[in-house]
Structures are given as structure tokens and as C-alpha cells.
């Protein structure tokens with residue numbers, strides 16, 4: 001009798017889990033921790049993208065993302081980030097379709113990452129060896145396009 005009840009409890013538990021409305025990926029709060037060090041973040045947040053988000057400019061960023069900056073090899077053609085790449089040292093490439101992440105970051109913080117990389121992860125610095133500052137701003141427009149119009153932090 002008790003066993004049968006336990007069985008139903010388990011069934012109920014799994015049903016509950018599968019009906020739970022919040023997807024488990026959304027619970028990864030670790031990625032929301034700023035990557036820019038404390039003493040530099042105010043400055044980084046004051047930088048603004050000099051280029052407007054027009055379809056032409058986003059296209060320029062896409063070209064760089066898929067081309068010479070090879071961002072696509074880690075962040076994937078859909079921006080969701082590939083998982084099992086050798087040498088990742090524990091941190092997965094950012095999923096750019098994560099709207100909570102998009103909302104948490106300013107453009108300036110993303111620019112800082114392209115200048116300095118994310119220390120201790122496979123995210124390297126790209127400016128100035130691979131990207132000029134202008135090209136980096138275009139790529140950031142493309143990265144933002146994965147957020148599908150989500151409003152992000154301005155400062």
C-alpha cells in the first residue's frame with residue numbers, strides 16, 4: 001500500500017517537473033555576474049556604441065562574426081553557444097539568446113570583453129589583433145540582434 005503511494009508520489013513529482021513553467025537554463029545566474037572588474041566597470045559602462053543598429057550595420061557585424069573573427073566557432077550560428085569545445089576551461093561560450101543576460105549588460109561591457117577577453121576563460125581578447133574598434137562595435141550590434149529587441153542596460 002505504502003509502495004503504491006510512493007509510486008504515485010514519484011509520478012506526481014516528475015509530472016510537476018515537466019509542467020514547471022520556468023525553463024532550467026534561465027536559472028543560470030552565474031552568467032549574470034559582471035565580467036568586467038569592479039574598478040573598471042563604471043568606465044566601461046560609459047562607452048556607447050557609435051553606430052546605430054540598422055540592418056546594414058548588423059549585417060557588417062554578422063560578416064565579421066562568421067568571418068575573420070571566427071566568433072561562430074564557439075558561439076554558434078544561432079548565437080546559443082556550443083558546448084563541448086576542447087580547452088574551454090569550465091566556462092561555456094555565452095548564449096546570446098539569453099534575454100536576462102542581454103538585459104544585464106551594457107554595450108560598453110561587451111566592448112571591454114572584446115578588448116580584454118574574459119579572464120580565466122576561453123574568451124580571448126580580439127582588439128587590436130583581430131578586430132579594429134570599429135569592427136568590434138559592428139559585431140556587438142550583431143550580438144545584440146540575438147536578443148531580439150530586448151532592452152539592455154544603457155549605463
Ligand code: HEC
Nearest residue numbers: 035069070071074091092093094110113118121122123139
Ligand atoms: C574559443 C571560443 C570563443 C571564441 C572564438 C569567441 N568566444 Fe566569446 N566567449 C567564449 C566563452 C567561453 C565565453 C564565456 C566567458 C565567461 O563566462 O566569462 C564567452 C563570452 C562572450 C561574451 C559575454 C561576456 C559577458 O560579459 O558575459 C561576449 C559578448 C562574447 N563572448 C563575444 C564574442 C565575440 C564577438 C567573438 C568573436 C569576435 C567571440 N566571443 C569569440 C568563447 C569564445
